[in-house]
Amino acid sequence: MQNTRAAAPALMFHHFCGEHHPRGQGAISADELATLIEHVGPGNILPAREWLSAFRGGTLQPQQTCLTFDDNLKCQLDVAVPVLEHYGLTGFWFVYTCYSTDRRLPRLEVYRYFRTVRFADIEDFYKEFFGLAAQLYGDEVTTWLARFDRLRFPMYPSFYSLNDCKFRQSRDALLGEERYFAVMDRMLANHGLDPDEIARAVLMSDDEIAKLHRRGHVVGLHSHTHPTDLARFAEDRQAWEYERNFAALETILGEKPTTMSHPCNSYDGSTLRLLDRLGIEVGFRADADQAAYSSLELPRRDHSVLIREVVQ
Numbered sequence: 001m002q003n004t005r006a007a008a009p010a011l012m013f014h015h016f017c018g019e020h021h022p023r024g025q026g027a028i029s030a031d032e033l034a035t036l037i038e039h040v041g042p043g044n045i046l047p048a049r050e051w052l053s054a055f056r057g058g059t060l061q062p063q064q065t066c067l068t069f070d071d072n073l074k075c076q077l078d079v080a081v082p083v084l085e086h087y088g089l090t091g092f093w094f095v096y097t098c099y100s101t102d103r104r105l106p107r108l109e110v111y112r113y114f115r116t117v118r119f120a121d122i123e124d125f126y127k128e129f130f131g132l133a134a135q136l137y138g139d140e141v142t143t144w145l146a147r148f149d150r151l152r153f154p155m156y157p158s159f160y161s162l163n164d165c166k167f168r169q170s171r172d173a174l175l176g177e178e179r180y181f182a183v184m185d186r187m188l189a190n191h192g193l194d195p196d197e198i199a200r201a202v203l204m205s206d207d208e209i210a211k212l213h214r215r216g217h218v219v220g221l222h223s224h225t226h227p228t229d230l231a232r233f234a235e236d237r238q239a240w241e242y243e244r245n246f247a248a249l250e251t252i253l254g255e256k257p258t259t260m261s262h263p264c265n266s267y268d269g270s271t272l273r274l275l276d277r278l279g280i281e282v283g284f285r286a287d288a289d290q291a292a293y294s295s296l297e298l299p300r301r302d303h304s305v306l307i308r309e310v311v312q
Contacts, residue, residue, distance in 0.1 A: 008065040009288040009299040010092070011040065011306065012261075015112075016079035024116030027075070028303060033083045036306045040065065047090040048218040052259070055282065067091035068284060068300060070222060070261055071109065072204045077212075093212055094222035094261040094284075097248035099199050100206050101224070108226050110198045111184050118191050126163040133175065133183050144174050155265075157287070159304055172229045206252045213253050220259030221245045221280065231268040239274055246278055261300075262286065272296050 017023035018030055028036075037045065044063045046054065051066040067084070069076045072095040084091060098104035119125040134141040148166050150156075156165045171180045188195060204212075213219050223230060224244040233241070242260075249257045258281045262271070265286035275283060275296050283296035293299060 008063060009301040010066050010068050010284055012286060012300040012302050013069050014071060015073065016075040018079045021075040021079060022116050024112065025122050026304065030079050030083050033080055035310060036303060037087055039306060039310050042087050045089055047216065048092050049216060052218060068261060070094045072209060074202055074204050077204055077208055090217045092218045092220060092259060094220050095209055095249060096222045096224060096226040097245050098225040099203055101248045104225055105195055106199050106203060107181060109202045110195045113198050113202050114188055114193060123163060126167055128187065129183065132187060136183060137179065210252050218259055219249060219253055220257045221249065222261055223263050226263045228264045230263060230266045235270040238271055242274055242278060
């Protein structure tokens, strides 16, 4: 794991809208993706394997970057891939594998889809979520919400709203996994939605992931279950997350993965040592806030940052 300075932050994408994929919070269309590529300059964006070769060889130029896509979402395949093909580009795809491997529910995406299709505005979702959490867990929740101070959580980007920050902290720190799942599963049931049906609709299949690999894209790790705060886990649980993810992708791709991105930007020294032992050569953060980076902590810029640049 070498120390390095990246030539330029990679570009990070998650959700897309269009075709039969709804426009949820943060999702962009094919036209918006094309606009962002034009803004950066298609000639400044390298196909994924070309970028990887230049990184390994130390020949990346200051303006050269690449495209990265987290979470193996079907909307990326349906909306983003045709745009990439138009420009002759390929990308990095960071995949979590719990649903296809052992049918563990990909709760992060199931819950996001639920927010998108059942609430006209994200603030409506937050109101129902906080209300149900307070109903189930009482004064612990209401007192915490009343005392919440955003300044105590500088890790959240400035474009997050106050309720964005409250939601993420209540999920990760106040409620914890078990109680957070209980609130969200109660909401799903109240709205009459089947989580497995949602999972099948929003995630790429193993065959689709393998096809991306065969077409020149680079597929890498993103943990097995996509915890929202992996750094809170003990070393053995972190090892299970990445070893399971590694084995699943090796089966899908027919070769060992060598790249990854950190889910929700959460990792620690144990994570980096584990990834190094697995033979991972390149890892990406979810921001560009550090002055220098190891090869497992390379910077990225979220597409929302680029959109603000285009608007300005």
